[in-house]
Amino acid sequence: MKRAYYPGCSPKSTTREADYVSRKVITRFGVELVELEGAACCGAGEIRSTHPDIFSSLNARTLAMAEKLGLDVITICATCQLNLAEVNKRIKEDQKVSDHVNQILSECDMKYGGGVEVKHLLWFLLDEIGPAKIVSEISRPLSSLRVAPFYGCHMLRPVELLGFDDPDSPTSLKRFIEICGAEAVDCDGKTKCCGFHNVASNSKLACQLTGSYLEEATAMQADCIVTPCPLCFTMFDGYQKESGKLLGKTFHIPVFHIAQLLGMAMGMTWRDLMLERHIISPKGLFEKLGWV
Amino acid sequence: MNDMGFMRVKVFRFDPTKDQNPYYETYEIPYEKDMRVLDALVSIREIHDCNLAFRHSCRRRRCGMCGMLVNGKAVLACHEAAFSDMVVEPLPKLPVIRDLIVDTKSYEQKINELRPYLERKKAETEPELIKPYDMLPLRQLQTCIECYLCMSVCPVLELGWPGFAGPSALVQMARRALDPRDLLERTAERTDNNFVDCVSCYSCVNVCPVKINVLEDAVEPLKAQRQKKVIGRWARFNSVFVELVRDRALVNPTVWMLKAFSIPVLFNNIFVGVRFLMKGKISLKSKNVPNIEDIKKIYKATEVKK
Numbered sequence A: 001m002k003r004a005y006y007p008g009c010s011p012k013s014t015t016r017e018a019d020y021v022s023r024k025v026i027t028r029f030g031v032e033l034v035e036l037e038g039a040a041c042c043g044a045g046e047i048r049s050t051h052p053d054i055f056s057s058l059n060a061r062t063l064a065m066a067e068k069l070g071l072d073v074i075t076i077c078a079t080c081q082l083n084l085a086e087v088n089k090r091i092k093e094d095q096k097v098s099d100h101v102n103q104i105l106s107e108c109d110m111k112y113g114g115g116v117e118v119k120h121l122l123w124f125l126l127d128e129i130g131p132a133k134i135v136s137e138i139s140r141p142l143s144s145l146r147v148a149p150f151y152g153c154h155m156l157r158p159v160e161l162l163g164f165d166d167p168d169s170p171t172s173l174k175r176f177i178e179i180c181g182a183e184a185v186d187c188d189g190k191t192k193c194c195g196f197h198n199v200a201s202n203s204k205l206a207c208q209l210t211g212s213y214l215e216e217a218t219a220m221q222a223d224c225i226v227t228p229c230p231l232c233f234t235m236f237d238g239y240q241k242e243s244g245k246l247l248g249k250t251f252h253i254p255v256f257h258i259a260q261l262l263g264m265a266m267g268m269t270w271r272d273l274m275l276e277r278h279i280i281s282p283k284g285l286f287e288k289l290g291w292v
Numbered sequence B: 001m002n003d004m005g006f007m008r009v010k011v012f013r014f015d016p017t018k019d020q021n022p023y024y025e026t027y028e029i030p031y032e033k034d035m036r037v038l039d040a041l042v043s044i045r046e047i048h049d050c051n052l053a054f055r056h057s058c059r060r061r062r063c064g065m066c067g068m069l070v071n072g073k074a075v076l077a078c079h080e081a082a083f084s085d086m087v088v089e090p091l092p093k094l095p096v097i098r099d100l101i102v103d104t105k106s107y108e109q110k111i112n113e114l115r116p117y118l119e120r121k122k123a124e125t126e127p128e129l130i131k132p133y134d135m136l137p138l139r140q141l142q143t144c145i146e147c148y149l150c151m152s153v154c155p156v157l158e159l160g161w162p163g164f165a166g167p168s169a170l171v172q173m174a175r176r177a178l179d180p181r182d183l184l185e186r187t188a189e190r191t192d193n194n195f196v197d198c199v200s201c202y203s204c205v206n207v208c209p210v211k212i213n214v215l216e217d218a219v220e221p222l223k224a225q226r227q228k229k230v231i232g233r234w235a236r237f238n239s240v241f242v243e244l245v246r247d248r249a250l251v252n253p254t255v256w257m258l259k260a261f262s263i264p265v266l267f268n269n270i271f272v273g274v275r276f277l278m279k280g281k282i283s284l285k286s287k288n289v290p291n292i293e294d295i296k297k298i299y300k301a302t303e304v305k306k
Helices: A016-027 A046-050 A052-069 A078-093 A095-108 A121-129 A131-136 A172-179 A203-219 A230-238 A240-247 A258-265 A283-288 B037-047 B105-113 B132-139 B149-153 B167-177 B203-207 B214-228 B232-248 B253-260 B263-268 B270-278 B292-305
Strands: A002-006 A032-035 A073-075 A118-120 A146-149 A224-227 A255-257 B006-013 B023-030 B067-070 B073-076 B086-089 B096-098
Touching (some): A002 A052, A046 A052, A046 B214, A046 B232, A052 A073, A052 A078, A052 A095, A052 B232, A052 B292, A073 A121, A078 A095, A078 A118, A078 A230, A118 A121, A121 A131, A146 A172, A146 A203, A172 A224, A172 A258, A203 A224, A203 A230, A203 A240, A224 A230, A224 A258, A230 A240, A230 A255, A230 B270, A240 B270, A255 A258, B006 B037, B023 B037, B037 B086, B073 B149, B073 B203, B149 B203, B167 B214, B214 B232, B232 B253, B263 B270
Parallel strands (some): A002 A032, A002 A073, A073 A118, A224 A255
Antiparallel strands (some): B006 B023, B067 B073
16 A cells, blocks of 8 residues: 655654654554655645745645645644645636635646545544454554543534534544553643644743643543644643643643654654654653553 | 433523532433434423523524534534533633623623725615626625624634734625725724734634635734734834745744834843754844746736736
8 A cells, every 4th residue: 555645844844753753663564655855835824824826836746746646645733734725625616716825836837636545544543454453463552541532623623624523523543542451531732722823923822722621531540642743742841831820820741743643652662652752751651651 | 312212412501590519410311313412402491490581583594593512512502413421612812601601791892893884985876787797705704694703613702912903803894895885994904902902722613604705704804904004013024024935935923023023022032042043943044945936027027807
C-alpha cells in the first residue's frame, strides 16, 4: 500500500517527533509513504482568513502533487486535514472554483483534477489498516494505562466537511486507545478547543483553554493525554506549565501523539519514540509501567 | 419508550422566586411518531404541569425562541426529534428566569454595542440600486434567527473573555461591515479582543440551526478587513505569516515569533522559549524547500487578480 504524505509545518519544526514516529509506525503495516517534498503550509488560520485565493491555490498545489503521483494523501495534523479537505471539496463540487484555482496553478504548470482523497493518520489506521491488523502488531499492550483523549476541533468540525466522527460524541480516539490496550478516560472536554490558533496573539486565552482540559484530565486521574493533532500537543506539552500558572495549579501530565501511543504498544523504545523531546517528561509513566 | 407507547422526559425546573435550588422532574407522556422536543414539552404542560415555563412561537425554526439543551446539546426544541429518557435543560451560562427560560439580555447587549444597523452619511434616495453580487457575502448571514445557540457553546464566551463579542454578535457585525452601503470603519474601530480572539473551533457552526458558517462567512471576512489595514497585534502576526510562507513554503514558528513579536511580548515568552530551545524544538534554521519559485508565482498570480 502506498500513500502520499503531508506532515505540515509543525511536525517539521516543533513536533518533529510526530513526523518521525508516524513514519516508523506506518511502515510496520507495510505502508509506503511518499512525502510531498516542496508542499507549502496549508495556510493554518492565517492565510485562510485573509488571502482566500492563496489559501485555495497552495492547498490545491499540494493535492495536485499527490494526484500526479496517483496517490491519496495522509495527514498527521487536524488543521492541515481540515484545510486540505475543504479546498478539495470546493474544487470537486464547484466547477467555477476549480477553473479559478487551476488558472492560478497554471502559472507553475500544475493542474488539479479533483482525484485525490485526504485522510488523517488516525482515520487511516482505523479504516484502512483496521483493528485486527493493528492488534497483531502490538507486543506490549498498555493495559494499566488511563489515557485521556483530546480530539482537536479540526478533527471533528465542521462535520459536513470531515464527517468521520460524530462531533458531539466522537469515538475514534477511544477505539484507538482501546486497541492499544489502554483504558480511555471519558473527559467532557475531549471535543473542546486547546486555543492553539490564538497562542501567538493571546497566549493567556489559549493557556486558559488548555488549562481547563488539563484540570479535567488530572481530576479524572488520567495518566496521560493523547491527541491526533500536533498543535494541540504543543499546547498541552509546551504550555502546560504556563497553563498551570494561570490557573494557580501545578500539572504534570504527559502528552503523546497518536503514533507515539501506538509505538509504545508496539514495543518501540524511548529513543525511537523521541520522548526526550517532550517538555513534560513521561519518565514517571514509564517507571509506573515498569519499562525503565 | 415503553411498551405502552409512553416516553420519559427529565426536565430542569427552577423558579427563583420560590425554589432555593434547581431540581429535575421526570414526566411520562404518550409518544407520537416524528414528535419534536417542543411537542413533548407542550404535552407535559397539558398533561402534568401547566406551570412548566418555556419560550416558543413559530414551530418551524424561524423565530429562534426555543433554544435549549437536550442531553447537553444546544438545539431548537421545535426542530429536534424527541426521544425517551432525554434530559431537557435551559441554555447554559445565562441567568434562569424560570424553568427553561433564560435571560438573554447580556447577549443582546453585546449585539447592541456593535451598532447592528447600517450607518450612512445621508438618507438613501429611492430607488436605491443594489447589485445582487454585492449582497452575496451577506446572503447567509441575513438568515440568522438570533437563537443564541452559538453563543451558548462558544468556549471564549464561556471563559467570560473581556470584550469578546461572541458568534451571534459577530454575525450581526459582519452583516453591516460587509455591506457596501455601510460607511462605518467597523473592523478598524474595534479592538483585537472583540473578534480576533475567536479560536476557530467551529463549535458555533456545529450548532447553527440555519447552517450559517459563522467562522468562514463572518469572522474570517472581518479579520481580513482588519488585516488589510494592519491594525492590531493579530494583523501583524498575520502579515509576517503570509510572507514566511511565500519565502520559505513552511512556517518556522521561531522565525515567525521573532519577526512578529514586540520586545515586551518576546520577554514575556522567554521561559517557554528556553524550554523549547533546551528540547531542540526551536531553531532559526529553515529547511530549503524544492520548487519554492512555484509558491512565489502563485502569490504573484493572486495579486494580479486582485
